[in-house]
Amino acid sequence: MQVLYTAEVTASGDGRNGHVASSDGILDFDVRTPKEMGGGGGATNPEQLFAAGFAACFHSALRVVARRAGASVEGSEVHARVGIGPNGSGGYGLEVWLAVTLPELDPDTAQRLADAAHQVCPYSNATRGNIDVHIEVGK
Incomplete structure (x- = not known):
């Protein structure tokens, strides 16, 4: 396969209760475990x-x-x-x-x-x- 594009994202913090950010800075936000799975919710997952x-x-x-x-x-x-x-x-x-x-x-x-x-x-x-x-x- 000839790769045409590669997305790069880093997850930090505590996995499902942490932060994700792309190398280009476009994606940059917190992630949280959904309430339905026992988490606090309030952010994407x-x-x-x-x-x-x-x-x-x-x-x-x-x-x-x-x-x-x-x-x-x-x-x-x-x-x-x-x-x-x-x-x-x-x-x-x-x-x-x-x-x-x-x-x-x-x-x-x-x-x-x-x-x-x-x-x-x-x-x-x-x-x-x-x-x-x-x-x-x-x-």
Whole structure:
């Protein structure tokens, strides 16, 4: 693989209760354990960051495959939910739900494009076979 871009982020402090900052200074904020996991909340967390990255990346892939197919993606959105929980082996695992909205397309075309995006998206390729990713297509 020819690397086109490398993101650099440093986490400091106490892991989920610490700070993250990118080498270019654009990303620079505290992270906190969510209240639902016994933390204080009040700041973003790794699951939100993962959801943001997956949603943006998948939406970009969706736009690429739609453009190639000559399909309209006007008004499209990708909503990501990332769940975390015990994996049964003493650690934790993730599960992802992607809700794809393509209001100008019929359901079959929308599903076909979402399936194609799932083959193109780097996040999809990185997680395939590692975590469950559910893709729902609607208007």
